[in-house]
Amino acid sequence: MSKSKEKLVEVRNLKKHFKVGRKQILKAVDGLTFDIYKGETFGLVGESGSGKSTAGRTIMRLYDATEGQVMFKGKSVHGKKTKDELKELNQNMQMIFQDPYASLNPRMTVMDIIAEGLDIHGLVKTKEERQRKVNELLKIVGLNEEHANRYPHEFSGGQRQRIGIARALAVEPEFIVADEPISALDVSIQAQVVNLLKRLQEERGLTYLFIAHDLSMVRHISDRVGVMYLGKMMEIAPSDKLYTSPLHPYTRALLSAVPIPDPEVERKRERIQIKGELPSPINPPSGCVFRTRCPFAKDVCAKEVPAFAEYRDGQWAACHMHDERFKEHFKSDLEKIQ
Ligand SMILES: Nc1ncnc2c1ncn2[C@@H]1O[C@H](COP(=O)(O)OP(=O)(O)OP(=O)(O)O)[C@@H](O)[C@H]1O
Ligand SMILES: [Mg+2]
Structure with a gap:
């Protein structure tokens, strides 16, 4: 459950x-509304191309927003900012990237990579303090002092991700966007990095936006999960609810692809197949963007954009199936899946 x-x-x-080509518009993120609570991990999932990274980057102000707002501690992230405001935002929001190699400058030593933020934000006064701070950070992420003078290529993927985490932590942020931080790692290393992130969260009260492809990966780390499809949020729910009683057909379809370790349960469970390919975000379907692949789609789904509404406690979805006004159309489907 959410921690606060x-x-x-x-x-x-x-x-x-x-803008792509001469006059085409690609709607990578198209109207997201949600909150992230202090101290929680908000998992963001969806298949490749659904707009997760773009959402993370826009929230972080790495991209300007085309429309809409992001507030961090009640203050707007986008728009004109003074130098001091920008500095404060950059310090408070940090990012961990998917590819722990491409995201570390190969020509810089681990010391300089980790200390870069300390230097920019003037957080250390002397060379000794800088070194002490970096050594402390290396220790926190499970590396040691001898690693400080080496270069990224001398490390394994898991170690490089630890360096990326140390770099993010250096400026003592409150909020970290982790964009598929473990996808590039060996399965045996993934749990170690997840455990490190969890421990750091507990010790430092960090808040995470944790982006992943795969529902099974975010289940254990997230307090709540948001499911994106074609630039839009399909469902948001507390983790346990999302897995045990999903509202949106797309969430059900994603869950169908997650193997259940118990063969008995695995055999009996109902599966939803998503048909066809992900449509282009340049020309998304009218009404509900998922309707072209939804097994329950009706006429109304092509005509009207579904409202994103709270249908159960803390569980939000954008689907006509649950809307009182259209429930009649979906009566037999609802009986089948409940
Ligand atoms: N800089 C850009 N210019 C034009 N189109 C972009 C740009 N960045 C992303 N896109 C497009 O926006 C859509 C969403 O991309 P994004 O990388 O956010 O998806 P994603 O959910 O993170 O996918 P993945 O799981 O593969 O990382 C895709 O159609 C992508 O091609
Ligand atoms: Mg991505």
């Missing part, structure tokens, strides 16, 4: 559209 009800990040109707 204090909102750290508020995302309101956030859009990020890219």
